[in-house]
Amino acid sequence: MAVSERGMFLRARQRAFSGLTEEAEGQWSGPFCFVQAADPQLGLMKAWREGDCDGGGDEWAEEVELTKQAVEALNRLQPRPRFMVLCGDLVHAMPDTPFRDQQERDLKVALKGTDPSIPLVFVSGNHDLGNTPTPKTIEQFCDQWGDDYFSFWVGGVMCLVLNSQLFFDASACPQLKEAQETWLEQQLSRASASSATQPKPKHVLVFQHIPLYLKSPDEDDDYFNLRREVRQQLMDKFKRAVCPGGTRRKDSVIISVLSPHVCSPRSFQLLCSAEEKQGYKHNLGVAPS
Numbered sequence: 499m500a501v502s503e504r505g506m507f508l509r510a511r512q513r514a515f516s517g518l519t520e521e522a523e524g525q526w527s528g529p530f531c532f533v534q535a536a537d538p539q540l541g542l543m544k545a546w547r548e549g550d551c552d553g554g555g556d557e558w559a560e561e562v563e564l565t566k567q568a569v570e571a572l573n574r575l576q577p578r579p580r581f582m583v584l585c586g587d588l589v590h591a592m593p594d595t596p597f598r599d600q601q602e603r604d605l606k607v608a609l610k611g612t613d614p615s616i617p618l619v620f621v622s623g624n625h626d627l628g629n630t631p632t633p634k635t636i637e638q639f640c641d642q643w644g645d646d647y648f649s650f651w652v653g654g655v656m657c658l659v660l661n662s663q664l665f666f667d668a669s670a671c672p673q674l675k676e677a678q679e680t681w682l683e684q685q686l687s688r689a690s691a692s693s694a695t696q697p698k699p700k701h702v703l704v705f706q707h708i709p710l711y712l713k714s715p716d717e718d719d720d721y722f723n724l725r726r727e728v729r730q731q732l733m734d735k736f737k738r739a740v741c742p743g744g745t746r747r748k749d750s751v752i753i754s755v756l757s758p759h760v761c762s763p764r765s766f767q768l769l770c771s772a773e774e775k776q777g778y779k780h781n782l783g784v785a786p787s
Contacts, residue, residue, distance in 0.1 A: 506618060507606060510644030510659070513681060518581070518617060518650040518657075526654030526700040533572060533582040533616075534705070536758030538565050538608075539625060540601040541590030555590045555597055558604065565608040573613045580652045582616055583659075585758045586623025586707030588643065593628050593635040602642055622646045622661050623707035631663045632670045647678050649685055656689055656699035658682070662708040662757070665728050686739035689753070702739070702753040709757035 509516040540562065541555030572582055589601035612618060620643040627646070628635045636646050646661040661678055668675035692698040710729040711717050719725050724732070736753045 503606065506610065506612070506614075507620070507642070508644045509617060510620065510648045510650075513645060513648045515617070515619065515644075515648060515650035518652055520651045520656075520696075523651035523653060524696070524699075526697075528653065530580045530653050530655075531575070531577055532652070533575070533579045534585060534756055534758070535568060535582060536585035536621075536707070537587040537623070538568075538584065538605060539587045539590045540565075540605050541597055542587075545590060553595075555601075558590070558597075558601060562604055562608050565605065566611065569609060569611045572616060573611070578613075579616055581619055581650075582612070583619040583621060583705050585621045585705055585756070586662075587625045588620065588623070590625055592625060593638055619650065619657075619659065619705070620644055621659050621705050621707055622663065624663055624666070627661070627663045629663070630667045630670050631661075631674075633674065636661070636671065636674060647681065651699070654697075654700045655703060656685075656701070657703045657705065658685055660704060660706040662706040662724065665724050665732070666708055682735065686735060690739045700752075704736075704753065704755040706755070706757050710755055 505516075509518075538561055540558035542551070543560050544557045545551050545553070545555040572579065588605055589598065591598035591601050609618060622636075622639050622643070626639050626643075639646055645659075648659050650657050650659075660682070664671070664675040664678050686702075688696075689699055689702045708724055709722065710732060711723045712720065715729065715733060716726070717723065723729065732755075736755070739753060
């Protein structure tokens with residue numbers, strides 16, 4: 499049965515995800531698989547080869563073909579993944595630049611071959627919102643791909659999608675940054691609380707484009723990580739949710755922060771030589787018992 503564009507690309511609305519709600523998926527039902535992918539970034543490969551990553555990107559047939567191959571591989575996986583999350587940089591063209599609209603249209607065409615039983619979850623990256631996002635660029639992303647931050651549940655596991663650009667530079671939209679931080683505190687409070695009708699999630703998975711760090715929590719600031727001050731604040735938030743009162747208990751929830759630069763077992767364009775095989779960043783994740 500054909501799935502509408504809204505049903506495939508706009509399921510994240512009102513900070514929730516259609517079909518993957520706590521009401522429907524709040525009970526732990528055993529281990530499951532999911533797929534994490536990132537940076538389809540239509541338009542990057544030619545721009546990178548030509549040394550014009552701030553512009554360029556007027557061709558993206560290679561990225562479209564790689565995306566189609568990724569979809570075919572996804573559809574063949576057994577057991578069937580419960581979802582696939584794309585962790586940002588969906589296209590290369592920045593907001594309000596040439597080629598942006600066509601890149602987004604062609605990415606959607608390539609993704610439409612995904613088996614309807616595998617929901618697609620979209621995370622925003624810097625190329626999706628701009629290095630300094632604005633209310634306008636965030637609204638444009640939400641119109642095409644759904645909310646920029648939200649929660650969803652799968653088999654008793656709570657999943658949080660965050661807009662990491664608001665941690666990187668929210669100078670043009672401070673109120674939106676504050677709104678996400680308030681929402682995140684609410685979600686973490688829910689993760690650490692339980693009752694007879696609302697048990698704690700078995701795990702919490704956090705998806706974002708920019709990783710907290712690459713190798714060490716105290717590493718220097720870098721293009722590929724969040725500033726040390728920001729990462730420490732986030733880690734403190736997660737620690738308080740895991741260990742209320744500073745004590746780790748047997749029933750404490752496990753929080754895992756997943757982002758492309760630290761979870762991918764295989765490199766993508768920026769980390770490959772021109773001669774190496776180019777590929778979609780991907781990771782097969784398992785929610786353990």
